[in-house]
Amino acid sequence: MKFQIKVGDLLAAVNDVSFTIDKKSTEGSGGILVRAFKTETEAAVLLYTTMHKAETVIKHSATVELPGQALLDPGQLRAGLLHRDPDDIADVSRIEKKDQPTKIQVKIGKSVFHLSDNPTGMDEMAKRMQEIPFRQPEAYTMKGQALSEFVRRVSFCIPNENEGTQQFELGGMRLLCGDEGFEAQATDGHACARIIIKGEKGPQKMESILLPRLALPALAKLVKKEDGVKVIEGPKNGRNDVVKLFFKIGDNTFFGTRLLLGTFPAIVSVLRTHAPDFWFKIDREQLKQVLERAPAFDELLLVKLQVVGDVIRVITKGKNADITDELPIEREEGMPADLNISITTNLPYVKNVASGSNLEKLRFGVSDYNVKAKAAKALIVDDANDGIDATYAIMPVRP
Numbered sequence: 001m002k003f004q005i006k007v008g009d010l011l012a013a014v015n016d017v018s019f020t021i022d023k024k025s026t027e028g029s030g031g032i033l034v035r036a037f038k039t040e041t042e043a044a045v046l047l048y049t050t051m052h053k054a055e056t057v058i059k060h061s062a063t064v065e066l067p068g069q070a071l072l073d074p075g076q077l078r079a080g081l082l083h084r085d086p087d088d089i090a091d092v093s094r095i096e097k098k099d100q101p102t103k104i105q106v107k108i109g110k111s112v113f114h115l116s117d118n119p120t121g122m123d124e125m126a127k128r129m130q131e132i133p134f135r136q137p138e139a140y141t142m143k144g145q146a147l148s149e150f151v152r153r154v155s156f157c158i159p160n161e162n163e164g165t166q167q168f169e170l171g172g173m174r175l176l177c178g179d180e181g182f183e184a185q186a187t188d189g190h191a192c193a194r195i196i197i198k199g200e201k202g203p204q205k206m207e208s209i210l211l212p213r214l215a216l217p218a219l220a221k222l223v224k225k226e227d228g229v230k231v232i233e234g235p236k237n238g239r240n241d242v243v244k245l246f247f248k249i250g251d252n253t254f255f256g257t258r259l260l261l262g263t264f265p266a267i268v269s270v271l272r273t274h275a276p277d278f279w280f281k282i283d284r285e286q287l288k289q290v291l292e293r294a295p296a297f298d299e300l301l302l303v304k305l306q307v308v309g310d311v312i313r314v315i316t317k318g319k320n321a322d323i324t325d326e327l328p329i330e331r332e333e334g335m336p337a338d339l340n341i342s343i344t345t346n347l348p349y350v351k352n353v354a355s356g357s358n359l360e361k362l363r364f365g366v367s368d369y370n371v372k373a374k375a376a377k378a379l380i381v382d383d384a385n386d387g388i389d390a391t392y393a394i395m396p397v398r399p
Contacts (some may be wrong), residue, residue: 001068002093003036005045005060007108008086013047013058014078016253019218021074022051031118032077033125034092035069036062048129049074054215054257056222057129068094070104071122072115080106080113132254133246139233142182144226144249146197150175150184151220153195153390156352158213159188169262173216175209180389185267190397191349192267196389209245210264215257222249237261274378274393276365281330282312284354284362290314290325291351297323302397303347305379307366308340316347330361341366341374349394350379357383357390367393 014032022029033048043064048057081090091107094117104115150173159170174185184195211219223229226249234244234256247255291314294303298318306313307329314325343366354362365380376396383390 001036001070001104002066002091003043003045003062003064004089004091005062006086007081007084007088007090009060010045010090011078011081011084011086013045013060014074014081016222017047017049017056017058018074018078019049019221020051020054020056020215020255021049029121029125031071031121032074033069033071033122033129035067035126035129036064036092037067038064046129048125050125050128051214052258053212054218054255055128055132056218056256057132057254059252066093069122069126070094070115071118071120071125072104073118076113076115077106080115081108084108132256133232133234134254136232138230138248140177140231141228142231143197144223144229146182147229147247148220148224149197149388150182150195151216153356154184154186154193155213155216156348156356157188157191157193157392158186158216160213167263168265169210169260170265172210172212172260174264174267175211185264187265187267187270190346191392191394192265192270194267194271194391198387198389208264209242210260210262211245211257212260219247219255219257222253222255223247226250271380271391271393274367274380276367276380277369277376278335279332279363279365279382280307280312280335281332281361281363282327284357284359286327287314287362288351288354290327291347291354293325294323294347294351297321298347301347302344303350304342304344305350306342309338332363336369341369341376343376343379343396344398345379345394345396349392350381353381353383353392353394359383359385 017032029050035046037044043062044059045062046057046059088108093105095103095105102117104117106113154173158173170188176183180196181199182197186193230248232246232248233242234246237243241261242259244256244258249255294316295301297316304315306315310329311326312329316323363382366376367380368377379394381392
């Protein structure tokens with residue numbers, strides 16, 4: 001293997017594929033597969049990583065003298081490329097000497113570094129990369145900013161794997177397309193989110209795609225700055241369900257992820273069931289600041305929201321410490337004049353909603369208000385603007 005490539009192109013590719021490296025692996029998928037190839041019409045270098053749930057491959061043009069591949073340590077490769085002129089040329093070649101381990105030499109100007117070539121798991125990674133549908137046409141196109149926004153706004157209420165129920169699969173973000181545009185949903189059973197990017201029309205056949213939680217951070221980072229991301233359907237199972245989805249990002253990046261195939265809860269029905277009895281508004285930035293102080297006072301991360309008259313008290317109590325802040329609320333028509341209600345819930349839910357919004361004021365709704373018990377069944381947050389319609393349902397917990 002011998003090829004030449006711009007340092008800036010190689011370093012950028014290393015950084016981007018690092019999102020899907022299996023950091024827990026000690027062999028194979030813990031590295032970067034580097035493959036140099038040339039045909040009659042093209043010469044390029046592919047970098048590939050996989051964490052099994054998701055994978056990334058990036059292609060860059062290069063001068064390839066001798067095709068080949070190697071499995072390299074990502075940390076060492078990146079460190080060797082740091083603080084270089086991005087327009088310098090990296091000359092990469094395999095060095096083989098009798099009775100000595102094979103090395104991959106990288107020469108940049110007068111600087112030279114060597115990396116070990118780890119063959120363990122290389123064949124399996126190469127096989128997986130060959131299965132990526134590079135030339136298959138897209139099923140539809142999405143804006144990268146929309147995908148990234150979906151992930152940013154719903155991730156806080158997606159549980160870890162294997163935290164679902166026997167009835168539902170909860171460990172992912174549901175992606176679909178309705179009459180209003182592309183939509184994302186997520187829930188962990190205690191809070192749920194429904195985010196709609198208005199005006200983004202897609203295929204009506206896209207009824208439901210469930211992207212696993214582990215794949216979402218990498219996807220959001222890769223697509224964030226892309227205007228058009230091509231979505232390609234991968235292989236199907238015996239029930240004709242798509243089991244893998246690929247995102248073509250620009251001209252040289254493919255991101256693939258396995259899909260979850262379980263049943264997802266009917267989020268729209270949940271939100272309709274908890275239609276608020278009344279609404280009020282809170283200054284979002286003030287609420288965010290109050291909630292950022294609160295976690296230090298309770299290891300259980302619970303917050304009590306007490307609405308009395310024209311104010312809301314944000315109360316957090318631990319074993320030996322507590323903090324109370326009071327904020328004014330803006331009443332909407334239908335809100336009881338003598339309201340006195342308390343809702344205790346998980347602090348991170350409310351904090352993430354307040355942090356994720358861009359509005360000046362957040363709109364809160366109280367569902368199934370019980371006058372005698374001074375309690376409610378759900379807290380609904382309406383975070384809507386001209387481009388995004390975001391709705392969250394947060395369930396109370398027992399203090």
